[in-house]
Amino acid sequence: MSKVLELDQIKAAGTARTKEDAIAEAAEILVAAGAVTPEYLGFMKAREELTSTFMGNFLAIPHGTNEGKDTILSSALSFVRYADPIDWDGNEVRFVVGIAGKDGGHMDTLAAVATIFSDNDEVQKLVDASSEDELLALLSELNNA
Known part of the structure; x- marks a missing residue:
């Protein structure tokens, strides 16, 4: 089974x-990983127009609509951290996880992301991480979901 999150899919800054x-930045990583076609970005934007993907605790999880499923080539994540919070419909976002x-293979991964971000100590570790390598180590359980 291939990993959904590799080092080159993480951007610490x-x-x-x-x-x-930010949605475009997350999509670009997924395209570069070969997980989606460039058209997936449009479906991510459409999803965001339907309902905000802000999840709380500085996290947003942009993803495509069901209509965009044909643009998905394989399951993958992108992870981007921001030093300065992004205004996400009035909420502060420091982490964008593109999915x-x-x-349908992403539901377990979504649950694993939610588990990590429900723990304030884990979120602080992600804030404090000094490199993509350290972020990958903190997020390694996502590859087991």
Whole structure:
């Protein structure tokens, strides 16, 4: 079974300053990983228009709509951390986890992300991590979901 999160899918210092740019940054990583086609970004934007993907505790999880499932080539995550919070519909977001789930395979991964981010100590470790390597180590259980 392949891993949904590899080192090159983690960005410790995201450059986006807006929600829209953060969604695009997450999508670019998924495209570069070969998990989605470039068209997936449009489905991620459409999902965000339907309902905010802000999850609380500085986390947003943008993902595509069901109509975009044909643009998903394999299940994968992208993980981007921001030094300065992004305004996500009035909420502060420091972490954007882009998700592409092939054949419904993302539900266990979503649950694992939610578990990590429900623990304030774990979130603080992610804030304090000094590198992509350290972030991957903290997020390694996502590859077991």
